[in-house]
Amino acid sequence: MPFRRYRPETRTLLGAQLVFNLGFYAVVPFLAGAMGGDYGLDAAAVGLVPGARTFSQQGMFLFGGMLADRWGARRAILTGCLVRILGYATLAAASDFTLFLLGAVLTGVGGALFSPALESRLSHADSPTGAGGPAGGKTGRPPVFVWLAVTGEVGAVLGPVLGSLLLGWGFDAALAAGIGIFAAVTVLLWYRLPAVPARSLQKQDAGGPGGTHAGARPALRCLGDRCFVVFCMLAGTNMLAYNQLYFAVPVELSRRGLDGAWLGALVLLASALTLLLQLPVAAAGRRLGPARALSAGFVLLAAAFTVGATTSVHPGSSGNSLAPVVGTVAVLILGHMLLTPTILSLIPAFVPAEGPASGRGAYYGLAATCGGTAVLAGNAVLGRLLDLTDRHHWWPGTPWVPLIMLACLAAAALPPVLRGHRRGRPSEASSTPGLSGRTA
Template identity: 60%
Template sequence: MAPPLRSETSTLLGAQLVFNVGFYAVVPFLTSALSGEYGMGAAAVGLILGARTFSQQGMFLVGGMLADHWGPKRSILLGCLVRIAGYVTLALATDFSLFLLGAVLTGAGGALFSPALESQLSRADGTEQPQSGKRRSVFVWLALTGEFGALVGPLIGAALLGWGFDAALAFGTGIFCVVTLVLWFRLPASPRPKRQTGDGGGRRTGLAFPEAAKDRRFFLFCVLVSVNMVAYNQLYFTIPLELNRLGLGEAWLAGLFLLASVLTLLLQLPVAAGVQRLGEARAMSVGFVLLALAFVLAATASTMRESGVSAVVILAAAVGLLVLGHMSLTPTILSVIPRFLRSGTAGRGAYYGLAATCGGVGVLLANGTLGFLQSTAGQAGWEPGLSLLLLVALAAAASAVLPFVVPSESAAIRVGTRARTAAVKR
């Protein structure tokens, strides 16, 4: 049983909840606003959404390094301020360039906030040691708290859209202003962590990044698992476009987001238990199969000329499979990354940062490609949604190759033994 949450831990979990409410009240409806209210094409919308995701995922490594340099509190507060600047820019935007800038600032705010919050959360809860039994419980609460925010946010956003997209932006801006003030007073100033390398010296942890970048096996792993992020990002890109094409409004989109959040809240723990029984490599393979099946269904729905119960049911089933695959993949991916480390815990942030960066690059490239294919589909005489078959192929490839890329658990044990031996010698 997890211990009672400390005051600082509760504050951080509450911040994650509010941060997600402010995010999901706005970003899920960005596609509909850009393509509807502002009349942008699919290619432009895809680039804006891809840039937002890339600026967040691609900067996670930078955000973690800044948290180490400044201390987590400063990075958390700066992340809130940058997110506020992003929302204000989106509210004032009248052309593509300003929308792109607002989306990039929105993503950069998350890149500064999230790694700093996770670092401070582990410190506040006394879970800095990798083998601590508390670590899993506190991060499970973080996931569930964030998902509850993802559940409430779209409902608030859908309600505010009756007054226009700017109303949702105003709500998001206001809630981030409030959480910034609360965190300013509630979070204690934290000492800057000591910077060290695997050899026990006092040099910068950033020197470990080339080791992660040169690890070809790990780079292949990052490329393959980036398909998971690309796939889940379609909840905010191609799924809303399909709903628009079928003539279904924001209420249906909010319903699909509600379905995704409810499934996550109800099934995350049972899915995690299933992953433990299957083993990490097999579970990831199954997860990508579920993603492939999800996009087969979504492509099928795109061939329907008119909206109806059957199209909605197919899209709902696609979202269900997408969420199940994502639930089985994301925690598993994060848990196996340390197996690639060659020097104990040194450079761990670089490995996680590289994985997140590959995901951001993948989303940018995939959304740009899918947007281009959907924009030119009419001229080629085929249904725009058939471009989703590209994601089917990517997910199938990841499912087939990943079991041969993930190191065995025995390799991780050997790394841990070497690290403990080196620590004793020091």
């Protein structure tokens, strides 16, 4: 089995991602219902708490990556698990808005500590030297970030199933299960994840060519790299696009007079496509090379949004076919499957070769924060356009137009960004798999 060809550390990290998602999705999707139903909180509070959780996680990814660089990935991952346990325990003890808000924020902070550290460690877990390119660059096996997508999706599928079964005993039972899951992950990682102190990876900070740049803090390095910042801003369109499965698609279903059960079916379709097609789609991306894979992925996103726009209907319409929405979701997920491993595998190529490998945490954190910012800003604009479209009876596909334009912009602009980065660092272009086309 290809999964067994990875090192034990890599398999441990991928297993941790699966279980981390399992514990998350067994609880968080049911939080709003428990707050409104079991505890009688009003709609404003119910809406604010999940929003605070999302903001605390997305907004702190860069900070979490910086801590991973300072502490080492192992310590940051373990701390993220402990903070999420504390968040769930706070939710279990909550009976009013304040504690629910605190528990939700702690839950988000735990994810912000966990994810950039895990991605940073995975990015060089399979590299022979521990640096010098994205993991999974060896021929004959998928890049490690492809398996990260697959294992994470397994947890995302099984989590709600577990949570729905536990809700028969009440929301506290789901929280207790989540605490148990994260406690098990913490113990497993404590014993199985090798300790690699961040400071032991920083021996080259002070010397060598470009020593001043290498000695800068990782956060300042990634923020000062204009090519990387542009890359993150454009790549963030992928997260904004995927989020439309939970924002624009439900609106479109509502316009067609279809209830929430159909959304559940579409989410299940997205998960099934990911589990079935992630490996072959990623293999196609590797054959294309990173620049063409990015362009193809964003073209697929633009095509998905075009289908959504041209088949959109006005609110209150009934008797409309579900097929265009299914097509939109299917093409959207194909693009997302092509883009996500490619983007994650390319990030180490922007880390200065003379810098510490531990500095990758801030780079992964910045990429995730840009994606979260794109979701917040993009959904705000999209929501405004949806209101204006309904109020003024504009063409119903109007809200999809900015999404089409953003996807096309990313498809056209990302290959030149990669070429510009390669020209700026010619000594590394031939030795960096992420830019030479040997990895997705």
